[in-house]
Structures are given as C-alpha cells and as structure tokens.
Amino acid sequence: MIPSAPRQAGGALSRLLATLLLLLPLPASAAELHVASSGGFAAAYKALAPEFEKRTGHKLVSAWGPSMGDTPEAIPNRLHRDEDIDVVIMVGDSLEGLVHEGEVIDEGHHVLALSKIGMAVKAGAPRPDISSVAALKQTLLSARSIAYSDSASGVFLSTVLFPRLGIADAMKGKARMIPAEPVGRVVARGEAEIGFQQISELLPVPGIDLVGALPDAAQKVTPFSVGIVAATKEKQAADELVAFLSSTDAAPLIIQSGLEPASTARHSGS
Structure with missing residues (x-):
C-alpha cells in the first residue's frame, strides 16, 4: 500500500525537526569550579562543599595553601604562575593585595568569617594558663x-606580639x-x-588538645x-x-568549624 501524501509530508517534517534539534546548542552544563582555600576556612569549606555541589550540580576542585609566604603552595604564588x-x-588583607594586583576582581569580594588565634598542646599534656596576658x-x-x-597568625606572633611582650629575644632559640x-x-x-594557629585550623587535627583562644588583649582577629x-571562565x-x-x-557549619560568620559579627556589632 502506498502511503498517502499527508503521511509522507508528516514523516519528512518529523525528520526535519529531529535534525534541527540536534543542531540546537545544548543547555549549559554544570561547571567545574577550581577553588583555592587557606587553612583557616578549610574545615568550613570542606563541610559546605558537598551541599553546594548537590544544590547546583557544579563540581568543586579544591587546592590548599597559605594566604601568604614563599612556599609554592601559597595562594598568591599559585595565581602568579597562572x-x-x-x-x-584567604586572609582578607592578602586578598585585598590580589585585588590591587588585578588577580582578583574588585566586584563581589567580601569577608566570610572572623577567626581567632588559639593555642594547643599534645593530647593529654598539661594545659598551661593563657587566661591573661601575664599568664600567656x-x-x-x-x-x-x-x-x-x-x-x-604566625606573622602576628613573631612580629607584633613577641616584641610587644618584650620576649622577642627569648623566643629566638625555641620558637x-x-x-x-x-x-x-x-x-x-x-x-x-x-603551638599557635587559627582555632579553625587547630580543631580538626587529631592528637592535640585546644587550650583556648589567646586573651583579648593579646588577640588578633583575622577576617x-x-x-x-x-x-575565571566560570563567572556565573x-x-x-x-x-x-x-x-x-x-x-551553622562555619560556626561549628571555630569561626564566626561575618554576617553574625556585623549583627552583633563586633
């Protein structure tokens, strides 16, 4: 039986539509986003990353390094070698430096959290008194x-706090x-x-006890x-x-990691 003309026309139209659909651009796929984080925010980031990936479909590829310094892992050095x-x-002051260099865009960068310096000892060891500046x-x-x-935190201790306490010379042989x-x-x-570091960097380490934060008069809060x-090619x-x-x-996960969310700090006036 010979197909009717309308049926032939309908079949040709279907094939044409199928061909056109193949030629149309595909919907934007999920991005692969490369993130470099310093240790101070690392615990919070690791806790939050799976939820972000679940919500958006994007994949996070993570690298770690300090906010400053001469090591190859330092975030500015990573950017400088493209x-x-x-x-x-990273630490706010260091990020501002990258903005001025043109490595980071000025639009949209802002503080996520505030961090305090803490002191730790080996697990089970006596906990020295750091409740006051004199005790510290x-x-x-x-x-x-x-x-x-x-x-x-280390730059602050070695260049500001030790000299302020009048113990810089005494620290040279043992710090x-x-x-x-x-x-x-x-x-x-x-x-x-x-040992001294950001509390958020000390908390995840096994085998140590966190003694506590430095007293307020000897503390440096780091954004x-x-x-x-x-x-970036993945701006969105x-x-x-x-x-x-x-x-x-x-x-909540930022707080759990030992940091104070910047929004909370602004609301409380700190």
Whole structure:
C-alpha cells in the first residue's frame, strides 16, 4: 500500500525537526569550579562543599595553601604562575593585595568569617594558663619549644606580639615558623610543646588538645574573605559559590568549624 501524501509530508517534517534539534546548542552544563582555600576556612569549606555541589550540580576542585609566604603552595604564588583557579578564600588583607594586583576582581569580594588565634598542646599534656596576658607571657617563657604558622597568625606572633611582650629575644632559640603544614601536626608529633594557629585550623587535627583562644588583649582577629579570580571562565558558577558561602544556610557549619560568620559579627556589632 502506498502511503498517502499527508503521511509522507508528516514523516519528512518529523525528520526535519529531529535534525534541527540536534543542531540546537545544548543547555549549559554544570561547571567545574577550581577553588583555592587557606587553612583557616578549610574545615568550613570542606563541610559546605558537598551541599553546594548537590544544590547546583557544579563540581568543586579544591587546592590548599597559605594566604601568604614563599612556599609554592601559597595562594598568591599559585595565581602568579597562572594555576587554574576560579575562586580564592584567604586572609582578607592578602586578598585585598590580589585585588590591587588585578588577580582578583574588585566586584563581589567580601569577608566570610572572623577567626581567632588559639593555642594547643599534645593530647593529654598539661594545659598551661593563657587566661591573661601575664599568664600567656609566662607560658611562652616557660615552654621548651613553640611552633607557629607561616600565615597571618604566625606573622602576628613573631612580629607584633613577641616584641610587644618584650620576649622577642627569648623566643629566638625555641620558637619556629612551620611552613605549609598545620601547626597541630607538629605538636601532635611532640616536636613542639605548644603551638599557635587559627582555632579553625587547630580543631580538626587529631592528637592535640585546644587550650583556648589567646586573651583579648593579646588577640588578633583575622577576617577570611572570598574573591573571584579575574581570569575565571566560570563567572556565573563562581558567583553562585560566593553567594552560597555568604548565606545564612552556611552559617551553622562555619560556626561549628571555630569561626564566626561575618554576617553574625556585623549583627552583633563586633
């Protein structure tokens, strides 16, 4: 039986539509977003990343490094050698420097959380008194060995706090900077009697006890900020990540990591 003309025309139209559909651009696929984070925000980021990926379908590829310093892992050094990075999370002052250099776009970068410096000892070891500036000074003088980070907290201790307490010379023989490794690991191995770093970086390390935060008069509160790299090809996905990390949904896990969300700090006036 010979098909009717209308049926032939209908079949040709269907084939034409199928061909046109194949030629149409596919919907935008989920992005692969490369993120470099410093240790201070790392625990919060690791807790939040799976939820972001679930909500958006984007895939996060993560790298870690200090916000400053001479190590190859340092985030500014990664950017200077043109590593594939879309978003950076790091100490605010260092991020501002990258904005001025043109490495990070000025639009949209802002503070995510505030961090305090803490002191740790090996798990089970006696916990020295750091409840006042005088007690902290005596603890530093009595300690046989001291470790501190090569990022914001360590720079503050070695260049500001030790001289302010009048103990810079006494620290030279026993206090050392730890490059590109969590200070807590050095303390856990027994290679330093006490260690100082951001509380959010000490909390995840096994084998140590957090003694507490430095007293207010000897404390430096460090902002951790997020910014989008100028060379990114995934601006929309990067904007989505920045918005998610800044949202109220992210706040509980940021608090759990030992940080104070910036939105909470602004609301409380601190």
